[in-house]
Amino acid sequence: MSTPEHAVWHDVECGRYLADMALWEELASEAERTLDIGAGTGRVTLRLVAAGHDVTALDIDAGLLAELQRRAKTPVATITADASDFTTDGQFDLIAVPMQTVQLLTDRDGFFASVRRALAPGGRLAIAIATELEPYDGSPPLPAPDIGHDDGWTYISQPVAIRVDEERASIERVRQRVSPEQERITTEDLIELHVVTPGELAEEAAEHGLEAEELRHIPETLEHVASQVVLFRG
CATH class of the missing domain: 2.20.25 (N-terminal domain of TfIIb)
Structure with a gap:
């Protein structure tokens, strides 16, 4: 069975990134329920589910979530919604926002409000952001495709x-x-x-009662820049 074209592009450009997986596995091991925001075709969700974690996948693209469910070996709960305005059935001990998903959003205030509703008391929010993007004008040599x-x-x-x-x-x-x-x-x-710093995220999150707790670093790889993961406690 062929994969829908936009799901293939998602896999090609995002799906093989693994440098952050150890962190998501570590955080999920401390949580009963995890919400994966910007789940796509399941890069993080499916690996965590395979490891025995209870994960719900949220994405704005219903087609990507359908592909995630097709690939899953066991049923996976999904939510089709904008990360800037979503509601959930129950609360989560961990809300994971991998791969710069938050930097795609134009309404981070709505995002933090939605997260605050979905996060269990004492739960953790983990947001990955790219802070080391260097300008590149297209001059040879090109990066590897x-x-x-x-x-x-x-x-x-x-x-x-x-x-x-x-x-x-x-x-x-x-x-x-x-x-x-x-x-x-x-x-x-x-x-x-959208360019954002850990400090700016901390200020925005604090307005919704979320306290910045820790900053974790994910090193660059041959294909991907380094990123920072900001951890918050609800």
Whole structure:
């Protein structure tokens, strides 16, 4: 069975990142219920579920969550909702927000309000952010592309520029799909991340009764920049 195209791109560009998994496994081991925000096709959720944790996956994209459920070996609860405005059935001891998901949001106040409702008393919120994005103008040599395969097709995602200012980081990519007959279909993709520091997150979270507790560092890899994970206690 072939995977929907947008789910393949999600896997190619995000799905193979593993540098943060030890931290999510550590935090989930201390929680009875975990909410994975920005779960996508299940990069974090499915690994935690396979390790025996109770995880609910939240994403704005119903198609990605459908693919997550298709891949799951056991049923996984999902919530299709905007991370800036969501409600949950019950509360969670851990709310995990991996891979710069929070930097995609335009309404972090709504996000923190939603999290506060969903977080159990004394629970933890963990937010990953990229703080070390360096500008890149597309001059050779290009970074290595992300490459994946599905149903005989090859998917190539090539970063071509990173533009950073005081407010946002814009990541430009050229995507190519190569058919079994070697026909190439090329499109462009743009992701915009809002620039935010751990201190700014701490101030925003404090307005909703969340206390910054710890800052963890995830080192860079050959394919991904380093990130910081800010831990809060409810």
